[in-house]
Amino acid sequence: DPSEKMSVTTTPCPSFGRGTPRIAGRLLRRVRDFAVVGGEAKISLKMAQHALARLGVDDSGLDKNDHRYLEALVRRFGGGPVGLGTLAASTGESEDTLEDMVEPYLLQLGYIQRTPRGRVATPLAMKAFGQTAAQGAA
Structure with a gap:
């Protein structure tokens, strides 16, 4: 072999x-x-x-699911805050999958924050996906 x-x-x-x-x-x-x-x-x-x-893994270790999550959060929802259910519907993944498989690594890298109002993209995520925090809020 x-x-x-x-x-x-x-x-x-x-x-x-x-x-x-x-x-x-x-x-x-x-x-x-x-x-x-x-x-x-x-x-x-x-x-x-x-x-x-x-295989869809970038230099940061982000895979296709991570990119789909961040693109939804940053581009569709202007960086948040947005609820987990809305993100799940937007990405086509279950809430459990997002919470257990996707979010822990994004939290560890500092791309997202969980707040009482929902998920929020950090300035690092906004920069990585081509928007400033001010552009995302507009």
């Missing part, structure tokens, strides 16, 4: 696994699969970045 002989030639970015060994392991296996299919004997940084991009 060629995947058993594969080596990693760089230290993976810890954010790719969201600080969770299970997620990091899953992503590493997916990157390894890309390398095997591409006939690579080693996983280089370039190969890992390419594979992660194809």
Whole structure:
């Protein structure tokens, strides 16, 4: 089995696994699969970045669900505040999925805040999605 002989030639970015060994392991296996299919004997940084991009994971470790959540919060709702139910309906995800799978990492990175009035995008999230706080409020 060629995947058993594969080596990693760089230290993976810890954010790719969201600080969770299970997620990091899953992503590493997916990157390894890309390398095997591409006939690579080693996983280089370039190969890992390419594979992660194809998997929809950006340099911050944000995946498609995170992007969909932040785009809804920032672009559709002007940065908030917006309720969890409204975000769930807007993204097509359940409230439980957003609360348990998406929001913890966004909170950890400082992209969102949970307030009594609802979810609010931080200035960091507004900047990352191309708006200033003043533009979002308009």
